[in-house]
Amino acid sequence: MIPTFLQRAPIRRLLIVLGIVAVVELITGPPGSNQYPTSGFTGSYAEAASFFGLFRTQRWVEFVALALVAWGIVEFWTRFGATIRSRGSVALAGPRQVSEKRPVRVGFALALLVLGILLPHIVNNAFWQSALVTYVAIYVLLAIGLNVVVGFAGLLDLGYVAFYAIGAYTTAWVTGALPTPPPFGHPLDAFWAIPFAVVFVVIAGVLLGAPTLRLRGDYLAIVTLGFGEIITIFANNLYGITGGSTGTKQIPHPVFHVGPIKYTWGLAPVPYYYLALGSVVLFLVVFSLLQRSRVGRAWTAIREDEVAAESLGINPLKFKVMAFAVGAASAGFAGVITASADNFLFPSSFTLVFSINILVLVILGGMGSISGVVVGAIIIQVIQAYLNHTPPAGYQQPDLYIYVGALLITMMIFRPAGLIPSRQRRREITLYETSHEGHPDEVLLGDDV
Amino acid sequence: MLEVSDAVVRYGAITALHGITFEVNEGEIVTLLGANGAGKSTTLRMVSGLQSPVSGSITFQGRDISHTRAHDFAKLGVSHVPEGRRIFPQMSVEENLEMGAFRRRGSTSGDLEKIYETFPILKERRKQLGSNLSGGEQQMLAIGRALMSQPTLLLLDEPSMGLAPMIVDTIFRIIGEIRASGTTVLLVEQNAAHALRLADRGYVLENGRVVLSGPSSELLVDPRVRAVYLGEDVEAAS
Numbered sequence: 001m002i003p004t005f006l007q008r009a010p011i012r013r014l015l016i017v018l019g020i021v022a023v024v025e026l027i028t029g030p031p032g033s034n035q036y037p038t039s040g041f042t043g044s045y046a047e048a049a050s051f052f053g054l055f056r057t058q059r060w061v062e063f064v065a066l067a068l069v070a071w072g073i074v075e076f077w078t079r080f081g082a083t084i085r086s087r088g089s090v091a092l093a094g095p096r097q098v099s100e101k102r103p104v105r106v107g108f109a110l111a112l113l114v115l116g117i118l119l120p121h122i123v124n125n126a127f128w129q130s131a132l133v134t135y136v137a138i139y140v141l142l143a144i145g146l147n148v149v150v151g152f153a154g155l156l157d158l159g160y161v162a163f164y165a166i167g168a169y170t171t172a173w174v175t176g177a178l179p180t181p182p183p184f185g186h187p188l189d190a191f192w193a194i195p196f197a198v199v200f201v202v203i204a205g206v207l208l209g210a211p212t213l214r215l216r217g218d219y220l221a222i223v224t225l226g227f228g229e230i231i232t233i234f235a236n237n238l239y240g241i242t243g244g245s246t247g248t249k250q251i252p253h254p255v256f257h258v259g260p261i262k263y264t265w266g267l268a269p270v271p272y273y274y275l276a277l278g279s280v281v282l283f284l285v286v287f288s289l290l291q292r293s294r295v296g297r298a299w300t301a302i303r304e305d306e307v308a309a310e311s312l313g314i315n316p317l318k319f320k321v322m323a324f325a326v327g328a329a330s331a332g333f334a335g336v337i338t339a340s341a342d343n344f345l346f347p348s349s350f351t352l353v354f355s356i357n358i359l360v361l362v363i364l365g366g367m368g369s370i371s372g373v374v375v376g377a378i379i380i381q382v383i384q385a386y387l388n389h390t391p392p393a394g395y396q397q398p399d400l401y402i403y404v405g406a407l408l409i410t411m412m413i414f415r416p417a418g419l420i421p422s423r424q425r426r427r428e429i430t431l432y433e434t435s436h437e438g439h440p441d442e443v444l445l446g447d448d449v
Numbered sequence: 450m451l452e453v454s455d456a457v458v459r460y461g462a463i464t465a466l467h468g469i470t471f472e473v474n475e476g477e478i479v480t481l482l483g484a485n486g487a488g489k490s491t492t493l494r495m496v497s498g499l500q501s502p503v504s505g506s507i508t509f510q511g512r513d514i515s516h517t518r519a520h521d522f523a524k525l526g527v528s529h530v531p532e533g534r535r536i537f538p539q540m541s542v543e544e545n546l547e548m549g550a551f552r553r554r555g556s557t558s559g560d561l562e563k564i565y566e567t568f569p570i571l572k573e574r575r576k577q578l579g580s581n582l583s584g585g586e587q588q589m590l591a592i593g594r595a596l597m598s599q600p601t602l603l604l605l606d607e608p609s610m611g612l613a614p615m616i617v618d619t620i621f622r623i624i625g626e627i628r629a630s631g632t633t634v635l636l637v638e639q640n641a642a643h644a645l646r647l648a649d650r651g652y653v654l655e656n657g658r659v660v661l662s663g664p665s666s667e668l669l670v671d672p673r674v675r676a677v678y679l680g681e682d683v684e685a686a687s
Contacts (some may be wrong), residue, residue, distance in 0.1 A: 297547075297548065307499070307535055311528070311530075311535075312552070312598065313551055313598065316520070
C-alpha cells in the first residue's frame with residue numbers, strides 16, 4: 001500500500017522530522033486578529049522571516065531548512081555514530097578501560113574550564129554577558145543538581161523549584177530584605193547566605209524525603225509536585241514573613257569580606273558569572289566523585305532493582321534521602337546567586353513550569369550523564385536567550401514551549417537516552433527496546449541508542 | 450541457628466501465613482516445599498526482613514530479628530537470593546558481584562576469585578552485562594552475589610525456576626558445595642525431588658501452615674509427599 005521508497009528508513013526519518021516541524025510551524029507564529037480571523041494560520045507559513053538576520057524569506061522556508069538540518073544530524077548519527085563511539089571505545093568497555101582514558105578526560109575538562117573562564121571576554125556584549133549568568137550558568141547549576149535526583153537515583157522530582165526558592169528566600173532573609181528579622185538580629189552579607197541556604201535546602205530535602213521517599217514512581221512525582229506548589233503558596237500567602245506576592249526588591253549585592261580580602265559584587269554581570277562558574281565547577285567535581293563512589297553505586301543499584309539492593313544490605317531510604325539532599329544543595333546555591341544578582345525576588349517566578357524546564361534540560365542532555373546534562377542545559381538555554389533577545393518576526397514568547405517540546409519529541413524518537421547518554425542509561429534503553437522485540441521501529445530508531 | 454515460631458504474616462486482609470514454626474540448625478540444608486501460594490516465598494521474605502510478621506517470633510543466633518529491616522540482614526550474616534534472581538541488568542557480572550560486598554569494607558578481590566572458582570562461567574562472562582546472561586548463568590550470578598557478603602545463612606528462593614534440568618543439577622551440586630564450605634542453607638523449592646535429595650530436613654507447607662516435616666529421607670518416601678509433589682499416583686504409592 002505504502003510505496004516502497006517511503007518505507008526506507010532515511011525517508012521515514014525525514015518524513016517524521018518534516019511532520020513534527022510542520023505541526024510546530026502551524027502552531028507558532030503570529031496570533032490571529034478580529035479583522036483577519038485566519039491570519040493566525042496563514043501567517044504561520046506566509047509571514048516573512050529573517051533567516052538569522054542573513055536574508056528574508058517566508059517562514060516555511062526557514063522551518064523546512066530547520067527540518068533538513070535536524071534530519072541531517074539524525075542521519076549522520078545513525079550512519080557514523082557507532083563508528084565514532086567505537087573509536088572512543090566506550091561502548092561496552094568495563095570500568096577499567098574508562099579509567100585508562102582518564103588523563104584525556106581531565107585534559108578535556110580543563111580545556112573547557114579555560115574556555116568557560118574566557119567566555120565573557122569572548123562574547124563581550126552586555127546582553128550575552130548577563131545572559132551567561134541568568135540564562136545559562138544558573139540553569140546548569142540547577143540541571144546538574146536535579147540530575148543527581150533523577151539521573152543517578154532514578155527518583156522523579158517535579159518540585160525541584162522548591163529548593164531553588166528556599167535558597168533565594170534564605171538570601172533575602174539573611175540580608176534583612178524580608179519582613180522577618182534576619183538571624184542574630186542584624187543583616188549579613190548576601191555571601192553568607194550561601195551556608196545558610198545550603199543548610200536549609202538540605203534540611204528541606206531530608207524533611208521532604210524521609211516520609212515521601214518510601215513511595216515509588218508516580219506517587220513520588222505527585223508528592224514532590226505538591227511540595228513545589230506548597231512552597232510557592234507559602235511564599236505568596238505568608239505576607240508578614242515572606243513579603244507576600246510582591247516579594248522583595250532590597251536584596252543587596254554580595255560582599256566577600258574575610259580579613260584583608262574584600263570583594264564586592266556590583267551591577268556588572270561578569271563577576272556573578274565567575275561566582276556561578278565557580279559553584280558549577282565545585283558541584284561538578286563533587287557530583288562526579290559521588291557518582292563514582294560507594295554512594296553512587298548504591299544509587300545505581302536502587303535505580304536498577306530496589307529489592308535486590310535491599311537484600312544486599314543497601315538501605316534504600318537512606319540513599320534516596322541522601323540523593324534528595326545532595327541534589328537540593330546546588331539548587332540552594334543557584335537560589336542565592338540569582339537572588340543576589342537580581343536584587344529582587346517574587347513568588348511567581350517559582351512555578352511548576354520552572355521545575356519542568358529543569359527536568360527537560362536533564363532529559364535532553366541525558367539522564368545520569370553529567371556532561372550530557374551540562375551540554376543540554378547550555379544548548380537549550382542559549383536558544384532561549386537568543387529567542388528572547390533577538391526574536392524572529394512573528395515570534396511569541398509562549399512559542400518557546402512548542403519549540404522545546406518539538407525538540408524533546410524529536411530526541412525521544414531518535415535518541416531516547418539523551419544527547420550524551422550515560423553508559424548505564426544507554427544500556428537500559430537498548431535493553432528496554434530489545435526486550436520489546438518485534439517492533440518495526442527498530443530500523444527507524446537506528447543503531448545508536 | 451534460625452528459629453521461627455508461630456509466625457503470622459498478613460497482606461492487608463489476607464493471611465498468608467497462619468502461624469508457622471520451623472528451625473534451621475547450623476550446617477544444615479533445610480528445604481521448604483509446597484505448591485504455588487502455599488506461603489513458601491512469604492516465609493522467605495519474612496526471614497529476610499522484607500515482610501514483618503504480625504505475631505510470633507523469629508530468632509537468629511539467639512537474637513530476635515522479627516522486626517529487623519531487610520537491609521540490616523546482610524550485616525547479620527543472612528543473605529537472600531530473591532525469587533526471579535533480580536540481578537542488576539545493566540551492570541556487568543563483576544559489578545553485580547561487587548555490589549554483593551556492599552556492606553563490607555576492604556578488598557574483595559580474594560572473594561571474587563573464590564566465586565569465580567565456584568562458577569567458572571562467571572569469570573568468562575565477567576565483562577558482560579547481567580541482562581545478557583542465560584537464565585542459569587543469572588541464577589549463578591545471583592547466588593555468587595549473595596555469597597560475596599560472606600553469609601552464615603543463605604536463603605534461596607526457587608533456584609531451579611525456569612531452568613533446564615542439566616543446569617538445575619549443576620546449581621544443586623553447587624548448593625551442596627556451599628554447605629560443605631560452612632554456610633547454612635534454607636532452600637525454598639517447587640522441585641521437591643531434587644530439593645529433598647539434597648536437603649537434610651524438609652517442611653511441607655500448605656495454605657500457610659506446616660503440614661508435614663521431617664528428615665528428607667522420610668519425606669522422600671512419605672506417600673502424601675510422593676502423591677502431591679513427586680507426581681506419583683496415590684494408589685500406586687500406597
